[in-house]
Amino acid sequence: MSLTFLHTADWQIGKPFQSIASTEKREHLRRQRIDTVASLKDLVDQHGASFVVVAGDLFDSFTPDKSTVSAFCKAVGKLGVPVIAIPGNHDHGGPGTIWTQPFFLKERDALAPNFKVLLKPEPYILEDAVILPCPLLHRHNAGDSTAWLHVEQDDLPSDRPRIVLAHGSTQGFSSNADDDTTDVTNQMELSRIAGANYDYIALGDWHGTKQITPQAWYSGTPEQDRHAKGGDNQPGNALVVTLDESPPPAVQVESTGRMGWHELSMELPNDAALDHLKRELEAILENDSANHLLKLNLSGTLSLTGANDLEALVESLESRLIDLRLTREFTVEPSADELAALVEREDPLIAGVAQSLHGLASNPDHPEHEVAKRALRELHIQLQAVSH
Numbered sequence: 001m002s003l004t005f006l007h008t009a010d011w012q013i014g015k016p017f018q019s020i021a022s023t024e025k026r027e028h029l030r031r032q033r034i035d036t037v038a039s040l041k042d043l044v045d046q047h048g049a050s051f052v053v054v055a056g057d058l059f060d061s062f063t064p065d066k067s068t069v070s071a072f073c074k075a076v077g078k079l080g081v082p083v084i085a086i087p088g089n090h091d092h093g094g095p096g097t098i099w100t101q102p103f104f105l106k107e108r109d110a111l112a113p114n115f116k117v118l119l120k121p122e123p124y125i126l127e128d129a130v131i132l133p134c135p136l137l138h139r140h141n142a143g144d145s146t147a148w149l150h151v152e153q154d155d156l157p158s159d160r161p162r163i164v165l166a167h168g169s170t171q172g173f174s175s176n177a178d179d180d181t182t183d184v185t186n187q188m189e190l191s192r193i194a195g196a197n198y199d200y201i202a203l204g205d206w207h208g209t210k211q212i213t214p215q216a217w218y219s220g221t222p223e224q225d226r227h228a229k230g231g232d233n234q235p236g237n238a239l240v241v242t243l244d245e246s247p248p249p250a251v252q253v254e255s256t257g258r259m260g261w262h263e264l265s266m267e268l269p270n271d272a273a274l275d276h277l278k279r280e281l282e283a284i285l286e287n288d289s290a291n292h293l294l295k296l297n298l299s300g301t302l303s304l305t306g307a308n309d310l311e312a313l314v315e316s317l318e319s320r321l322i323d324l325r326l327t328r329e330f331t332v333e334p335s336a337d338e339l340a341a342l343v344e345r346e347d348p349l350i351a352g353v354a355q356s357l358h359g360l361a362s363n364p365d366h367p368e369h370e371v372a373k374r375a376l377r378e379l380h381i382q383l384q385a386v387s388h
Helices: 023-047 066-077 102-111 273-285 304-320 336-343 348-361 369-387
Strands: 003-008 052-055 083-086 115-117 130-134 162-167 200-204 216-218 237-243 250-255 260-268 292-302 323-332
Touching: 003 023, 023 066, 023 237, 052 162, 052 200, 066 102, 066 115, 083 130, 083 162, 200 237, 260 273, 273 292, 273 304, 292 304, 304 323, 304 369
Parallel strands: 003 052, 052 083, 083 115, 130 162, 162 200, 200 216, 260 292, 292 323
Antiparallel strands: 003 237, 237 250
16 A cells, blocks of 8 residues: 655745845745745645655744744644654754744644654654654754664564654765855764665755655755755755555655746847847746846946946846846946047047046056946946936
8 A cells, every 4th residue: 555745844934034135025035935835735635645744944943933933833734634843953852942832832733733843763653654753952963863773673563664754964965065064963874774674764954855865865945045056956846755565665856946046147248148138037037026036147248338238137136036146247348439429529528537537447457447447437327317
């Protein structure tokens, strides 16, 4: 008889997104993470999942505020099936953390009676499976949370599949780079349990979906929360796992993310390339920029007019997108027509200033070279505004 369940992890509800300047946009990202958790109900219903396992880091902090706790419990309650979780390094299960707080327990009982967090490394018996939790009780665990499974668990029911639930880095594959740290903690000797009598190993900590062994998978976060590092990082998914009498488990990757995190690099050899840039952006953002974040890397050469047009585009993107990270490595050079319009003006004062600035801007060895380039561009902008 087969068993189907959902594997997810790293919800990090309450993540502050402090790098986002707008308070409103930060709140939009936080709310979206909660909505994405609630939307896992669609996968539960579609695949007839018996339960959901969450491999740690349900909260971004071990002390979330009360409104975050209530929203979390409400979203979990909507899933309608048992949700079994362990704490990770962000929401570890040490003394005084969220999992034993009276307010959390009250909200869980009222809004999410289907939720169970496992704080001890001991079997948790369900009607149709055995969960073997490896909870983190500290943010930085020096030991191996899966060590208790290095010895075969002989006293478990033999008629139910065994599912390991763990959070951390595996030997030969580290999630540390995902958190921008070189600290080697929360490591697991997966090889010690991968060949044992366990049917599936549900992992959390790495924010991308990744298979480690035929039995062991990182689900990744269901809602991407940072720009991906490299093509091997595939966030924004949940896993539908089916176990039957014949190993290995059948694992189906389902896309769950709603926010678009994009990176675009483009060379602008001339002003005409701006039209190509706009078309690329339209294709990426699909006229729905309010749910997108973009890293935009530009290089090349633009005229004064082209640079102004780009500034207008950037201003629009900054207002519409959740976030824009812009890297500009291009030069701004006046076209022949633009230069003539500046240095040959009827007003001798403006023409003289333009000639002086152009002379300085054309000499890369002059200490005022960059200042002169910016001043020449600003003069062009002001004169264009007056003429219109």
